[in-house]
Amino acid sequence: MTQQQLAEKVGIKFQQIQKYETGMNRVSASRLWDISVSLGVSISFFFEGLAGAEAATETGADIQQGDMLADKEALELVRSYYAIPENQRRRLFELARVLSDVA
Numbered sequence: 001m002t003q004q005q006l007a008e009k010v011g012i013k014f015q016q017i018q019k020y021e022t023g024m025n026r027v028s029a030s031r032l033w034d035i036s037v038s039l040g041v042s043i044s045f046f047f048e049g050l051a052g053a054e055a056a057t058e059t060g061a062d063i064q065q066g067d068m069l070a071d072k073e074a075l076e077l078v079r080s081y082y083a084i085p086e087n088q089r090r091r092l093f094e095l096a097r098v099l100s101d102v103a
Helices: 004-008 012-020 029-041 043-047 053-058 061-070 072-083 086-102
Strands: none
Touching: 004 012, 004 029, 029 043, 029 072, 072 086
């Protein structure tokens, strides 16, 4: 996948992807999540080989994520979510966070 293709999937400009790659800019946790979803990998993929990364995998977080994304409805929801323009997607995310706190 090219930087341009990844940037389009994540909803940012490819120059930002270049800055992440070179270390010029930090990658926020939410952006790292967006990138992992776009690449179809677990977020722990970016931490393989680091001390403690194995412990995070053993907790079951990756298994739960994998199970959730195996669900057809959840996968369709994620794809639809990333098709929404970034500024609207952020507002939808905040709405979902507020609603989940209420429940």
